[in-house]
Amino acid sequence: MKFIDEYRDGEAARRLAGEIRRITSRQWSIMEVCGGQTHSIVKFGIDQLLPHHINLIHGPGCPVCVTPLETIDKAIEIASRQNVIFCSFGDMLRVPGTSQDLFSVKAKGGDVRIVYSPLDAVKIAKENPGKEVVFFAVGFETTAPANAAAVFQASQEGLKNFSLLVSHALVPPAMEAILSSPNSRVQGFLAAGHVCAVMGYAEYEPIAQKHKVPIVVTGFEPLDILEGIYMCVKQLEEGRAEVENQYARAVRRGGNRHAQELMRRVFCIVHRKWRGVGSIPASGLGLAEEYSAYDAEKRFGLASKSAEEHPECISGLVLQGIRKPFECPQFGKRCTPETPLGATMVSSEGACAAYFRYRFMKQKAEAAESLDGKRG
Amino acid sequence: MMEEERKGFPSACPAPSAGREHILLAHGGGGRLMSSLVEKLFLPVFGSRQLGARHDGAVVEAGGRLLAFTTDSYVVRPLFFPGGDIGKLAVNGTANDLAMCGAKPLYISAAFILEEGLPIETLSKVVSSMQEAASAAGVSIVTGDTKVVDKGKGDGMFVNTAGIGVIEHALSIEPASIQPGDAILLSGDIGRHGTAIMAVREGLQFESTIESDCACVAGLVGELLEAGVEIHCMRDLTRGGLGCALVEIAETAKRGIKIEEASIPVAEEVRGACEMLGLDAIYVANEGRFIAFVPEKDSAKALDIMRAHPLGRSASKIGKVAEGSAGLVTLKSAVGTSRIIDMPSGEQLPRIC
Numbered sequence: 250m251k252f253i254d255e256y257r258d259g260e261a262a263r264r265l266a267g268e269i270r271r272i273t274s275r276q277w278s279i280m281e282v283c284g285g286q287t288h289s290i291v292k293f294g295i296d297q298l299l300p301h302h303i304n305l306i307h308g309p310g311c312p313v314c315v316t317p318l319e320t321i322d323k324a325i326e327i328a329s330r331q332n333v334i335f336c337s338f339g340d341m342l343r344v345p346g347t348s349q350d351l352f353s354v355k356a357k358g359g360d361v362r363i364v365y366s367p368l369d370a371v372k373i374a375k376e377n378p379g380k381e382v383v384f385f386a387v388g389f390e391t392t393a394p395a396n397a398a399a400v401f402q403a404s405q406e407g408l409k410n411f412s413l414l415v416s417h418a419l420v421p422p423a424m425e426a427i428l429s430s431p432n433s434r435v436q437g438f439l440a441a442g443h444v445c446a447v448m449g450y451a452e453y454e455p456i457a458q459k460h461k462v463p464i465v466v467t468g469f470e471p472l473d474i475l476e477g478i479y480m481c482v483k484q485l486e487e488g489r490a491e492v493e494n495q496y497a498r499a500v501r502r503g504g505n506r507h508a509q510e511l512m513r514r515v516f517c518i519v520h521r522k523w524r525g526v527g528s529i530p531a532s533g534l535g536l537a538e539e540y541s542a543y544d545a546e547k548r549f550g551l552a553s554k555s556a557e558e559h560p561e562c563i564s565g566l567v568l569q570g571i572r573k574p575f576e577c578p579q580f581g582k583r584c585t586p587e588t589p590l591g592a593t594m595v596s597s598e599g600a601c602a603a604y605f606r607y608r609f610m611k612q613k614a615e616a617a618e619s620l621d622g623k624r625g
Numbered sequence: 626m627m628e629e630e631r632k633g634f635p636s637a638c639p640a641p642s643a644g645r646e647h648i649l650l651a652h653g654g655g656g657r658l659m660s661s662l663v664e665k666l667f668l669p670v671f672g673s674r675q676l677g678a679r680h681d682g683a684v685v686e687a688g689g690r691l692l693a694f695t696t697d698s699y700v701v702r703p704l705f706f707p708g709g710d711i712g713k714l715a716v717n718g719t720a721n722d723l724a725m726c727g728a729k730p731l732y733i734s735a736a737f738i739l740e741e742g743l744p745i746e747t748l749s750k751v752v753s754s755m756q757e758a759a760s761a762a763g764v765s766i767v768t769g770d771t772k773v774v775d776k777g778k779g780d781g782m783f784v785n786t787a788g789i790g791v792i793e794h795a796l797s798i799e800p801a802s803i804q805p806g807d808a809i810l811l812s813g814d815i816g817r818h819g820t821a822i823m824a825v826r827e828g829l830q831f832e833s834t835i836e837s838d839c840a841c842v843a844g845l846v847g848e849l850l851e852a853g854v855e856i857h858c859m860r861d862l863t864r865g866g867l868g869c870a871l872v873e874i875a876e877t878a879k880r881g882i883k884i885e886e887a888s889i890p891v892a893e894e895v896r897g898a899c900e901m902l903g904l905d906a907i908y909v910a911n912e913g914r915f916i917a918f919v920p921e922k923d924s925a926k927a928l929d930i931m932r933a934h935p936l937g938r939s940a941s942k943i944g945k946v947a948e949g950s951a952g953l954v955t956l957k958s959a960v961g962t963s964r965i966i967d968m969p970s971g972e973q974l975p976r977i978c
């Protein structure tokens with residue numbers, strides 16, 4: 250398929266991996282920020298192609314994983330109400346709240362619908378004037394413009410029965426927080442290509458300068474990621490710490506100005522709690538004063554209750570790159586995709602689920618096969 | 626087991642255990658949850674040998690002859706979609722399940738659960754389509770049933786079909802028969818039915834309309850058997866797609882399976898739709914595709930027969946059964962690395978971004 254196959258070519262991938270091996274002289278730890286990149290790395294086995302001394306750390310860029318437990322509980326509370334149609338992207342439905350998930354709310358009769366765009370939720374609101382239609386607005390800068398557009402459209406059309414449960418997060422403050430942590434092992438970043446397609450990459454320049462880390466804006470296909478790693482390693486080896494753009498076919502330095510303007514109009518920057526990581530100042534988006542009538546939390550008068558994570562879940566450490574999923578004592582034991590203890594085991598972009606799906610089973614297989622060999 | 630696990634959790638545990646007290650949509654998705662429902666709820670109670678074989682249909686003996694017997698319910702929405710409708714699907718699906726047991730489909734039943742208010746014309750169209758599909762598949766619809774439920778209690782109409790076919794060969798076609806070294810043949814490109822349905826259901830527009838692959842493959846299977854291909858196992862790739870079918874067979878047979886991504890045909894438009902929705906084509910449903918496990922010596926002959934048939938033009942050899950008893954499916958990716966194919970919990974969910 251055009252624009253896909255070119256970036257999945259096995260020969261080119263091996264060539265790039267060889268180049269990385271050639272220029273790598275020592276151990277480097279590089280964090281890919283985005284969950285989509287983690288998914289690609291594990292799905293295509295990109296780390297299998299890399300030299301041993303390149304350590305990939307999986308960052309906090311999975312919207313499903315970092316949405317706080319309290320927000321999931323609020324979503325469940327709203328979705329359980331009579332007269333509400335609760336709309337969400339598909340993969341939020343399986344995320345565990347304190348006592349259940351949105352799929353269970355649906356099973357008990359709640360009107361929970363999977364939509365592909367927040368504008369579909371606006372359409373549902375128009376078609377169901379007697380119902381309250383709530384859209385679960387999660388994600389990073391990537392999904393924010395479409396969610397802003399939905400609110401903007403609803404307000405233009407004077408829709409009174411549409412609102413957003415907002416839990417938007419911003420990437421650069423999270424990168425700052427990771428770099429400022431005394432435990433941080435990150436020496437270079439692959440920045441999230443799609444986030445930068447919206448926001449551009451000028452805002453990463455001060456981070457690279459201040460913390461002396463190279464940041465490479467990177468795409469999602471195997472060759473994109475390998476090239477991003479190559480560019481990052483090259484900077485590390487040469488002692489440079491700049492922002493470079495691997496994903497030039499989608500990203501400009503200034504980003505998408507129209508999208509940014511719409512976001513600025515509808516949203517404002519707020520404090521934000523990241524599941525497993527904690528509170529990060531100015532790291533989220535909330536509805537601006539002018540659009541606060543579309544805030545589902547205000548409309549339904551939800552009080553903030555704090556919720557406790559499962560004490561055995563180390564997803565916070567995984568999201569900060571301090572631990573690998575398989576370093577968790579419950580990984581693959583009490584915690585599996587069917588019985589997740591935390592969100593990183595739920596989403597297909599979550600580091601734990603990705604490792605479980607593509608790696609854990611393989612280790613099991615190899616163990617079983619070597620056992621067979623011994624028996625034979 | 627789940628009960629025991631839950632007892633150990635403190636009340637603040639975020640595990641989605643509460644949902645397991647109810648049937649979730651994912652229990653019908655063809656993945657891990659459905660598999661565990663079959664293993665933990667149905668099998669221990671019904672416990673017949675045929676159910677334990679985990680095949681598409683049961684092989685039973687009657688009057689000294691071997692028969693294949695199967696049933697399936699159809700709840701597709703919308704009722705009409707590019708490439709087919711609920712009626713055609715119900716006849717072909719059941720005929721295919723019989724064919725997967727190596728049987729020649731003969732007789733089919735048709736049971737309708739109709740929602741009050743359904744236009745008679747709609748029913749009439751579905752029934753005509755069923756007859757057309759039955760004639761094409763060489764089966765007769767010989768018995769049936771009709772029930773009507775209150776408005777709002779059914780999605781227009783649900784159809785159940787059961788079928789009987791006759792087995793005219795001495796092969797044991799079932800997961801337990803697969804052998805290390807067996808070639809795995811795929812009858813055509815994958816992912817058409819699932820993406821076609823999703824495209825209409827969600828109003829997604831692509832450059833060209835994706836049509837369901839809904840078709841009866843019994844004729845093609847008959848040709849393979851007549852030519853003396855020693856088929857060890859077959860499976861049609863419905864819910865859960867190629868991925869779940871392979872995992873189910875590997876786990877039932879306790880054999881390893883190795884496949885190559887590059888050898889699995891996926892049409893351009895289906896790949897495009899899957900990329901856009903964040904779906905993996907190997908888990909997307911098909912209604913006219915199957916895999917056959919045959920000894921390597923028969924694989925070239927079987928492929929020739931498949932490719933000469935209109936339903937098998939893009940057939941390919943996608944992998945083989947490996948030594949070892951791990952029951953795992955490994956895929957060699959396009960970039961030459963390998964990964965495990967696992968069964969998803971339920972249906973795949975479109976990703977956020």
